[in-house]
Every structure is written in C-alpha cells, then in structure tokens.
Amino acid sequence: DNVVEAEKELNNNALTKPHPYxxxxxxxxxxxxxxxxxxxxxxxxxxxxxxxVGDAGADILAAQAMGADFCAVLTGIQGERARGYFEKLGANYILKSVEDFLVEGE
Structure with a gap:
C-alpha cells in the first residue's frame, strides 16, 4: 500500500523493487x-x-541500491538453484531458510 500511495503522490511509477523504496x-x-x-x-x-533479508533477485538489487547488507534465503521459487546468482551478486549471507537465524535451545 505504501508503494502505491507514494507512486501516486510523487507521480512516479517506478518505486517497486528493485527500487529500494x-x-x-x-x-x-x-x-x-x-x-x-x-x-x-x-x-x-x-x-x-x-x-x-530476501529470496528474490529484486531484493538483493534493492538492498545494494540503498547500501544495506543482504541475506539471501533460498526459499524463493528457484530454491537452491538461486545460490549461484546470489553469490555472483555478492550477497553477504546465504541461508537455506529464515529458520537458520534461530539458535537451537533458545
């Protein structure tokens, strides 16, 4: 909703990812x-x-456009096949799933 609102407000139709808005x-x-x-x-x-944190190519491009670190999770439509893409683009971290953030026993 925020993207659509901002695009109308600013007469800008290009605020979806990979734009970092x-x-x-x-x-x-x-x-x-x-x-x-x-x-x-x-x-x-x-x-x-x-x-x-994201699972799509547009996510890493948006993160890089804003200067943020990026953690790829391989839960998107490409799954494990996306690993090479994220490596090539320089993802700071690559996890199989967001569950890898969890620490067992806590």
Missing part, C-alpha cells in the same frame, strides 16, 4: 516523507546497521 520506508517509517525517501534525504548512517 519499500525497504527504506520499512526502515524509516513515518520519520521521513515519501519525497524525502525518494530524494535520498534521510539518515544514511542507519542503513549501516540494517540487514535486508
């Missing part, structure tokens, strides 16, 4: 207007502590 909006919420986010007028230091 969706991840930036999730990170900054209402602290920054849609215009400020699209214009790149936000606290970029916060991105250095952000890990974007």
């Amino acid at each position: 969706m991840f930036l909006k999730a990170l900054y919420g209402t602290d920054y207007s849609n215009k400020r986010i699209v214009d790149g007028d936000y606290d970029k230091a916060k991105i250095k502590t952000t890990l974007v």
